[in-house]
Amino acid sequence: MNTLASEREWLLNPSLLKLVHQCRRLIHSEFGVKLHLTEQHLEQQLADYASKSRSSHLVRTWEALKAQVPQLQWDSGSTEDGETPKRMYRGQAIADDRRARAIEGGVENGGMPTRKKQVIYRGQVIG
Numbered sequence: 084m085n086t087l088a089s090e091r092e093w094l095l096n097p098s099l100l101k102l103v104h105q106c107r108r109l110i111h112s113e114f115g116v117k118l119h120l121t122e123q124h125l126e127q128q129l130a131d132y133a134s135k136s137r138s139s140h141l142v143r144t145w146e147a148l149k150a151q152v153p154q155l156q157w158d159s160g161s162t163e164d165g166e167t168p169k170r171m172y173r174g175q176a177i178a179d180d181r182r183a184r185a186i187e188g189g190v191e192n193g194g195m196p197t198r199k200k201q202v203i204y205r206g207q208v209i210g
Contacts, residue, residue, distance in 0.1 A: 093152050094120065102148040106133070109141040114173075126155055137173070 094100055103125075107118050110132045110159045118128055133145035202209040 090154070091125075093154065099148065099151060102144055102151075102200050103129070106141060106148065109136070109138055109144065113138055113141065130155070 092102065103120070106129050110129070111117055112135060114132060118125060118132075122128065129145060129148075133141055136142060150152070
């Protein structure tokens with residue numbers, strides 16, 4: 084049975100630990116998420132944030148770490164649904180424009196156009 088300590092013995096190497104700390108700092112500065120060395124799925128989280136990142140420095144650091152540690156050699160480029168979203172903003176998928184327009188046009192509401200929201204300003208209806 085592998086324990087968490089035996090799986091992470093590579094973290095005892097100072098040069099690898101330096102790369103992990105550098106990844107953690109870059110993730111914290113870009114995403115605002117603090118990753119701890121004791122987290123159970125640290126490697127997977129590092130890979131996920133590196134794949135979402137817009138920072139080439141984080142991607143290069145993660146690739147250097149992956150090249151030196153054989154346990155980290157899994158496919159980190161795949162997403163949960165199996166396909167890469169077309170539009171991303173700060174590492175998060177954005178809804179497709181066609182779907183957003185369909186919702187605005189009322190296509191998803193049984194073909195009926197959606198009601199316009201009535202705007203009232205200082206007691207007067209603005210049309």
